[in-house]
Amino acid sequence: xxxxxxxSMNCGKIDPDNIDTHIDQGGFKALQKSLEKMTPxxxxxxxxxxxLKGRGGAGFLCGTxxxxxxxxxxxxxxxxxxxxxxxxGTFKDRHLLAKDPFTLIEGIAITAxxxxxxxxxxxxxxxxxxxxxxxxxxxxxxxEKGFLKHLAVQIREGAxxxxxxxxxxxxNSIEGRRGESRYKxxxxxxxxxxxxxxxxxxxETLMNVPQIIxxxxxxxxxxxxxxxxxxxxxxxxxxxxxxGVYELEMGSPVKELVVTLAGAKNIKAVQVGGASxxxxxxxxxxxxxxxxxxxxxxxxxVFNNERDITDMVHQSMIFLSEESCGKCTPCREGTEVxxxxxxxxxxxxxxPEDMENLEALSEAMMLxxxxxxxxxxPIPVLDSLKYFRSEYEDRIxxxxxxxxxxxxxx
Amino acid sequence: xxxxxxxxxxxxxxxxxxxxxxxxxxQNNIDIPTLCHQPDLTPNGVCRICVVEVEGARxxxxxxxxxxxxxxxIHTRSPKVLSVRKTIVxxxxxxxxxxxxxDVNAANCALHKLASDLEVGEPxxxxxxxxxxxxxxxxxxxxxDLSKCILCFKCVKACDEIAGKGVLSVGYRGFESKIITGCDxxxxxxxxxxxxxxxxxxxxxxxxxxxxxxxxQKGAV
Ligand SMILES: Cc1cc2nc3c(=O)[nH]c(=O)nc-3n(C[C@H](O)[C@H](O)[C@H](O)COP(=O)(O)O)c2cc1C
Numbered sequence: 001x002x003x004x005x006x007x008s009m010n011c012g013k014i015d016p017d018n019i020d021t022h023i024d025q026g027g028f029k030a031l032q033k034s035l036e037k038m039t040p041x042x043x044x045x046x047x048x049x050x051x052l053k054g055r056g057g058a059g060f061l062c063g064t065x066x067x068x069x070x071x072x073x074x075x076x077x078x079x080x081x082x083x084x085x086x087x088x089g090t091f092k093d094r095h096l097l098a099k100d101p102f103t104l105i106e107g108i109a110i111t112a113x114x115x116x117x118x119x120x121x122x123x124x125x126x127x128x129x130x131x132x133x134x135x136x137x138x139x140x141x142x143x144e145k146g147f148l149k150h151l152a153v154q155i156r157e158g159a160x161x162x163x164x165x166x167x168x169x170x171x172n173s174i175e176g177r178r179g180e181s182r183y184k185x186x187x188x189x190x191x192x193x194x195x196x197x198x199x200x201x202x203x204e205t206l207m208n209v210p211q212i213i214x215x216x217x218x219x220x221x222x223x224x225x226x227x228x229x230x231x232x233x234x235x236x237x238x239x240x241x242x243x244g245v246y247e248l249e250m251g252s253p254v255k256e257l258v259v260t261l262a263g264a265k266n267i268k269a270v271q272v273g274g275a276s277x278x279x280x281x282x283x284x285x286x287x288x289x290x291x292x293x294x295x296x297x298x299x300x301x302v303f304n305n306e307r308d309i310t311d312m313v314h315q316s317m318i319f320l321s322e323e324s325c326g327k328c329t330p331c332r333e334g335t336e337v338x339x340x341x342x343x344x345x346x347x348x349x350x351x352p353e354d355m356e357n358l359e360a361l362s363e364a365m366m367l368x369x370x371x372x373x374x375x376x377x378p379i380p381v382l383d384s385l386k387y388f389r390s391e392y393e394d395r396i397x398x399x400x401x402x403x404x405x406x407x408x409x410x
Numbered sequence: 411x412x413x414x415x416x417x418x419x420x421x422x423x424x425x426x427x428x429x430x431x432x433x434x435x436x437q438n439n440i441d442i443p444t445l446c447h448q449p450d451l452t453p454n455g456v457c458r459i460c461v462v463e464v465e466g467a468r469x470x471x472x473x474x475x476x477x478x479x480x481x482x483x484i485h486t487r488s489p490k491v492l493s494v495r496k497t498i499v500x501x502x503x504x505x506x507x508x509x510x511x512x513d514v515n516a517a518n519c520a521l522h523k524l525a526s527d528l529e530v531g532e533p534x535x536x537x538x539x540x541x542x543x544x545x546x547x548x549x550x551x552x553x554x555d556l557s558k559c560i561l562c563f564k565c566v567k568a569c570d571e572i573a574g575k576g577v578l579s580v581g582y583r584g585f586e587s588k589i590i591t592g593c594d595x596x597x598x599x600x601x602x603x604x605x606x607x608x609x610x611x612x613x614x615x616x617x618x619x620x621x622x623x624x625x626x627q628k629g630a631v
Binding site: 161163178180183185321322323324325326327328329330332333334335336337340343353357360361363364366367368369370375 | 457497561
């Protein structure tokens, strides 16, 4: 399947500082159509028909989510655009925000109208502070053109925590509380930001909305695979010749992205979905990228033959442990215990029980953590144990040899 | 409102709605252990000891904050639940070492009691630096020994919801998380006075009443 641009179709074609260049490309037509010719229910139905799923990682059906918020019996509702993008190796939202802030604003304006929100927040990751002026300017221009009469769009900056991309921690952060996850239920559609019904969607998700409104949900459904409609924007980095952002039809094989487009050679493994993403070995590069198989947030990192898999998982775990909010036991303690196991494996102090213990910890963390961080953290551990078990065994064997050596030599 | 029917460990029961899994279990004399829950506080949902299996759910769910829904089928002691619960207790014991075992307060330590109930032995795990904080005894009303703290957040809730003071909060993040006062200041008696609800809520003796400690020590000698 070839590259296909829906979300990023205007990137590079318009001037992100000038709304007129965007309008020249047909920008804001979808908003006009929505406000003039469609009821909020029509929009929700169109999105339901399209089977658009969230692009932030969890892949929840947007139409279903929006309907819940629409029907929630409260006057005050909120829309939040999740631009926290802190996943390791993920920089597709940054590309989209920087190149085409207007399509996002259009998507936000349509979504807010559909769910009945009068206020929308863009939650911008702290490290994207350099995009603040550009976004503020884009909002101002849209306001001047009269596109935001029904809506106040505000930007909230994060303070540098990965966990604040998780929707409930994000809401805590906007409310001025400690950035830690809340338990569910209640779900945000019922009791979200300031206890009001709230919809949280990723930047890329919202940027799909205008084209669906213009071309119809049925059109969108013709793109991609049975459970993954449309395209996906990927950011690829690591051992590749051409790192960057690529938009592909859902269901495209990993190989196409990694080899054909990014020019990777001597691939050992590919991690899809950031630090807690799945690892696929070199002999499974035909795997399609879709919700049915593997996708995550769209961050893809390539590791070539010179890389050590246990080191790589160790690094992922250090990140996740640093970013754990510390609220629930399995995530807070489990990630710390895991990095200790990896540290010992690295310095030649591994023991045979290490693999078993990693598996037991993984089970507990996946099944009992409060939020997605702790639940997903063991994925690369389990995948690496599955596909690269011999690397663990080697480390443990070397540790045993080291232990047998007289101290003076070791 | 009205009643709903749920099945816990094979027995069908009818309970008023809304109600959490833990509340229904307690009412029906089914024991689900927890370290961070106290009936007069809103659920914390942090220790994850109370996880149970709900048929059809992707993960285990915490009984203390999960509301029952009609027809829910719950297992509180399935092999999966027991295995995960034991691992969580082990994780808490791993970093919660210190003097606890020999301490007079060990008898009051809910974690040690739970570990023996669940037959958790020496933990399989290690961390590079177990938590260690110097004990603080300068406050006449409350003694703080954070090495024993298992971060159940109950004291924070109690200080907020029962005492209405909001003196305690959580500082730092991840493994470094710590229950603090102010900007991680000393627990002087200017900050915290004599209400002691935090010590009453503490399951491990990380916060305790000095008089209790005194009496116990005297009794022990
Ligand atoms: C630890 C963690 C970090 C997350 N970070 C992000 C993020 O940076 N951006 C994002 O859109 N979603 C992130 N998510 C997913 C959000 O919780 C939420 O599912 C998403 O914003 C919903 O939008 P969508 O349905 O459009 O994907 C994260 C989830 C977890 C558990």
